């Protein structure tokens with residue numbers, strides 16, 4: 001029987017998952033080292049040094065390689081993995097392997113459900129869709145209890161994007177408090193209260209806090225490196241190379257590339273063509289930009305070099321804000337006139353909206369919009385709100401619902417469709 005699994009394109013995985021979740025029960029994510037039981041048969045997931053995944057039961061002589069895409073399991077002879085187990089049904093379960101190696105288990109069998117036995121609570125890397133959904137619903141999962149030594153207070157400080165840890169020349173752990181991405185001052189005995197310490201920490205507390213910070217950064221700031229960068233660039237070229245002609249600069253991992261591709265898929269097509277040439281993860285600072293910027297001259301969206309790289313959630317908000325600047329620059333005159341009109345009406349009614357999650361408080365973000373008195377900032381910030389919260393969520397948060405609905409309508413016009421929703425687009429990505 002030809003193995004159809006290998007012909008499936010890794011990019012259609014999200015589609016597979018959404019199909020599977022409609023017709024079957026989602027059991028959970030199977031991590032390397034976990035055991036899954038189908039009927040009487042237990043199998044353990046292993047990953048070899050080439051990151052190849054396989055299910056193994058040495059007693060039964062089963063060694064089954066999982067391929068990217070769908071892997072079906074059951075008693076039927078047409079299944080990828082055939083189990084001779086009376087408690088297993090003909091089409092028992094499917095395992096869907098994403099491009100990042102995540103294995104999702106779906107059950108077809110309601111009477112003998114598959115059971116995953118994990119060894120400990122684990123971290124599941126969020127997809128771009130997860131990140132936006134968590135921001136939208138304000139339910140970002142905590143890593144306290146998963147990262148050793150991480151407390152809720154530390155997590156809150158790290159998530160703010162302005163607190164970071166480093167070691168000085170003598171190897172002492174220092175807590176840095178950065179404003180605008182640049183550290184103003186540090187000393188090994190300062191700023192520990194920012195992490196919830198009420199006393200000066202002991203040597204051991206300092207080093208365990210430092211380890212927790214490093215692990216938090218590894219999980220929350222960087223995208224995992226489970227994919228092939230050359231292949232990722234090829235996917236990027238196919239989608240955003242000619243005729244868009246977008247270049248990626250200073251991107252570090254394959255998953256960074258996929259993440260950027262996800263975000264770009266949220267930008268109206270005409271805007272991409274007219275206003276985005278470069279995505280740069282280490283750009284040089286221009287004028288007053290703090291963490292990220294959009295440069296009109298080069299049509300470059302960039303994170304600023306030497307700043308703390310914000311975690312995935314902050315990064316998403318920042319980049320979407322900068323993409324909002326790009327959107328503004330692709331509007332036609334009529335649209336710009338209407339946007340300016342809307343801005344005036346928001347301003348005059350004291351209805352400018354701000355949210356809390358972007359390094360500064362909602363109050364400060366609103367103040368910033370009033371201080372700059374700049375329709376560009378208004379457009380950028382609200383384009384971000386529109387993508388992250390969705391039309392409904394954005395309107396719900398706003399004090400002037402009619403005005404906000406009008407603004408959403410203007411954004412939707414750029415897509416040429418009504419009810420544009422970032423989560424729906426990402427579900428199909």
Ligand SMILES: [Zn+2]
Pocket residue numbers: 321325377380
């Ligand atoms: Zn801006």
